[in-house]
Amino acid sequence: MSFTLAEKILREHIVKDACKNTEIPFDKPIKRGSDIAIRIDQTLTQDATGTMAYLQFETIGIPRVKTELSVSYIDHNTLQTDYRNMDDHRYLQSIAAKYGLYFSRPGNGICHQVHLERFGIPGKTLLGSDSHTPTGGGIGMIAIGAGGLDVAVAMGGGAFHLAMPKIFGVKLSGKLQKGVGAKDIILEVLRQESVKGGVGAIYEYFGEGISNLTVPQRATITNMGAELGATCSIFPSDETTKAFLEAMGRGSAWTEKKPDENAVYDKIIEIDLDKLSSLAACPHSPDAIKTIESLAGKKVEQVVIGSCTNSSLDDLTAVAAIVDGKHIAPGVEAGIAPGSRTTMLMAEKCGVLGKLIKAGFRILESACGPCIGMGFAPNSQGVTLRTFNRNFKGRSGTSDASVYLVSPETAACAAITGFITDPKTIDFTKPVKDGISMLSGNAAGLSCEDIKAIASDDGMIIPPLNSEDAAKIEIIRGPNIKPCPKSPACAPSLKIPVLLKAKDNVSTDDIMPAGTKVLPLRSNIPEISKFTLERLDTTFYERAIKCQEEQKNLPETEKGCIIVGGENYGQGSSREHAALAPMYLGVRCVLVKSFARIHKANLINYGIIPVTFKNSSDYDLINTGDILEIINIKEALETGSDFKIQVNGKEITGENTLDERSRKILISGGLAVYTRNGGQ
Ligand code: MIC
Numbered sequence: 276m277s278f279t280l281a282e283k284i285l286r287e288h289i290v291k292d293a294c295k296n297t298e299i300p301f302d303k304p305i306k307r308g309s310d311i312a313i314r315i316d317q318t319l320t321q322d323a324t325g326t327m328a329y330l331q332f333e334t335i336g337i338p339r340v341k342t343e344l345s346v347s348y349i350d351h352n353t354l355q356t357d358y359r360n361m362d363d364h365r366y367l368q369s370i371a372a373k374y375g376l377y378f379s380r381p382g383n384g385i386c387h388q389v390h391l392e393r394f395g396i397p398g399k400t401l402l403g404s405d406s407h408t409p410t411g412g413g414i415g416m417i418a419i420g421a422g423g424l425d426v427a428v429a430m431g432g433g434a435f436h437l438a439m440p441k442i443f444g445v446k447l448s449g450k451l452q453k454g455v456g457a458k459d460i461i462l463e464v465l466r467q468e469s470v471k472g473g474v475g476a477i478y479e480y481f482g483e484g485i486s487n488l489t490v491p492q493r494a495t496i497t498n499m500g501a502e503l504g505a506t507c508s509i510f511p512s513d514e515t516t517k518a519f520l521e522a523m524g525r526g527s528a529w530t531e532k533k534p535d536e537n538a539v540y541d542k543i544i545e546i547d548l549d550k551l552s553s554l555a556a557c558p559h560s561p562d563a564i565k566t567i568e569s570l571a572g573k574k575v576e577q578v579v580i581g582s583c584t585n586s587s588l589d590d591l592t593a594v595a596a597i598v599d600g601k602h603i604a605p606g607v608e609a610g611i612a613p614g615s616r617t618t619m620l621m622a623e624k625c626g627v628l629g630k631l632i633k634a635g636f637r638i639l640e641s642a643c644g645p646c647i648g649m650g651f652a653p654n655s656q657g658v659t660l661r662t663f664n665r666n667f668k669g670r671s672g673t674s675d676a677s678v679y680l681v682s683p684e685t686a687a688c689a690a691i692t693g694f695i696t697d698p699k700t701i702d703f704t705k706p707v708k709d710g711i712s713m714l715s716g717n718a719a720g721l722s723c724e725d726i727k728a729i730a731s732d733d734g735m736i737i738p739p740l741n742s743e744d745a746a747k748i749e750i751i752r753g754p755n756i757k758p759c760p761k762s763p764a765c766a767p768s769l770k771i772p773v774l775l776k777a778k779d780n781v782s783t784d785d786i787m788p789a790g791t792k793v794l795p796l797r798s799n800i801p802e803i804s805k806f807t808l809e810r811l812d813t814t815f816y817e818r819a820i821k822c823q824e825e826q827k828n829l830p831e832t833e834k835g836c837i838i839v840g841g842e843n844y845g846q847g848s849s850r851e852h853a854a855l856a857p858m859y860l861g862v863r864c865v866l867v868k869s870f871a872r873i874h875k876a877n878l879i880n881y882g883i884i885p886v887t888f889k890n891s892s893d894y895d896l897i898n899t900g901d902i903l904e905i906i907n908i909k910e911a912l913e914t915g916s917d918f919k920i921q922v923n924g925k926e927i928t929g930e931n932t933l934d935e936r937s938r939k940i941l942i943s944g945g946l947a948v949y950t951r952n953g954g955q
């Protein structure tokens with residue numbers, strides 16, 4: 276039997292005991308959608324999700340992480356306007372020392388970029404408490420984003436459960452033309468597939484076109500596969516991967532990983548790179564794709580190069596080639612945030628950084644920064660071109676700004692002209708000499724020795740302590756770190772009000788915004804809950820508190836509230852605060868047309884019941900303020916039957932899409948209790 280690469284790696288990691296009820300046939304593909312459990316080799320966390328993940332990990336009560344490697348990164352909350360973010364950094368550093376993790380210090384770079392450079396290994400599994408963890412697919416890993424609690428369980432040696440994804444093939448042919456970047460490939464996939472096209476699927480890239488793509492280019496594509504809603508994306512590990520790992524001083528981590536010949540995909544998308552043109556995701560969705568040609572001439576006020584999608588040396592070099600000897604247009608402010616300290620040092624060594632500074636780029640630190648609204652917000656009603664992956668309304672920090680997601684090449688052209696400009700109309704020399712990564716060659720002007728010397732300097736990564744020294748470490752807990760609230764017990768039935776009715780594609784940024792004001796509260800659920808759903812309804816928090824007060828003396832079955840939503844509810848980030856804060860405010864059930872994968876898992880983990888409309892037209896029968904009665908919660912969770920719901924005198928059906936384990940977790944009152952009680 277021939278298998279795809281993704282299925283091969285998943286099969287190698289199946290934990291048989293944890294998926295007893297699932298058939299894993301040796302001669303045919305695993306049934307799509309069936310519950311599988313996989314062993315996790317590596318984990319990563321970042322500081323904005325990490326504090327909650329480690330607070331949960333501490334309650335599991337094991338002395339040391341059980342993975343092959345776990346890394347705690349500081350990259351999100353680096354704008355320190357008071358004590359709170361640094362308090363969190365110190366907590367995380369002490370946790371890493373105590374429990375056997377690597378600690379990547381602030382300034383070392385964005386978790387996904389650093390992990391690719393320093394730790395990723397082809398064929399391994401990686402689970403990260405960040406939705407862009409699939410970046411690791413650029414070197415042939417099965418790298419999946421998840422909520423912090425799932426990552427805590429994996430660090431404790433538990434398997435990761437997921438529905439066996441469909442595997443979609445993306446066949447690339449030809450070669451990118453001058454001025455067209457890897458970003459344009461993933462924007463083209465988003466154009467074809469939409470932000471919900473990848474839910475329940477893995478995208479596997481193949482075809483002769485991939486040999487022309489460097490590892491950082493591949494990582495741009497697998498990174499932004501998150502915006503498809505996909506479980507992850509993957510490229511084979513080939514000679515290009517080998518060259519990249521060798522350049523990083525990690526050649527021994529390489530093995531070849533490829534699909535079997537004649538592997539069968541659940542569907543195939545074909546992209547001819549010769550014909551691809553420059554694209555942009557227009558406000559306010561990563562799948563609102565238009566050609567740059569059609570947008571050309573639009574005035575631009577801000578340009579930012581960076582984020583985990585496009586901040587490699589390849590990207591910086593492409594920008595430098597375009598802006599070399601020129602100046603940023605007078606009407607534009609431009610910034611650049613190199614993805615890692617390694618990238619920054621290499622850019623400095625080969626002169627790329629100097630060219631950018633000369634052109635007028637403001638050099639931002641190696642961190643997430645403007646991508647998550649941590650500084651560099653655009654002007655009011657501003658047009659900003661960013662090489663990032665998300666452009667949800669308000670995420671930049673300016674609610675009426677228009678954010679266009681573009682390639683570094685397109686961003687660079689706008690920076691010097693002041694208008695959206697098609698790179699093919701600009702005169703510059705394309706820096707890539709051949710198909711092999713610039714990092715292993717010298718197109719950026721670096722010798723292999725230079726690159727190796729810079730890359731292998733892990734001075735900003737603190738390695739794990741031995742068990743004896745680790746045991747002596749005291750955990751540092753500043754006043755900003757508050758315990759994680761407990762999930763409610765499961766009620767047999769519920770008769771509670773609909774507190775909010777939302778539309779399609781509600782993102783976790785809508786449910787729990789980020790940015791300078793809110794991010795420092797990530798370790799303090801009571802405080803952060805005040806911002807719940809404020810982008811959709813500024814009265815939500817007050818109404819939720821009022822509802823809790825009014826229900827104080829009612830029986831448990833009449834306490835709480837419901838959120839109703841449309842398609843793809845909870846798209847975007849892995850932040851479990853988008854489940855935790857609503858849970859804290861009394862949300863007991865979310866009833867929608869469809870869910871995004873990670874958010875649905877987070878709801879289950881925190882004891883909120885995710886239900887989908889059997890008939891999506893029933894959505895129209897419900898309004899904010901209606902009382903909804905779910906008659907058979909206990910029975911539905913025990914047997915898997917559908918949910919019987921009464922509203923406005925009508926009976927509607929809520930589809931029970933929960934696998935057996937998820938139902939058990941909900942009956943237990945959340946994953947933490949389920950795990951403590953010995954559940955797998
Ligand atoms: C994001 O890009 O939205 C984030 C911030 O990296 C999130 C994680 C978080 O909210 O902390 C993600 O992508 O998962």
Ligand code: SF4
Pocket residue numbers: 351385405407582583584642643646647664
């Ligand atoms: Fe950081 Fe932005 Fe990447 Fe999220 S998408 S990890 S905020 S750079």
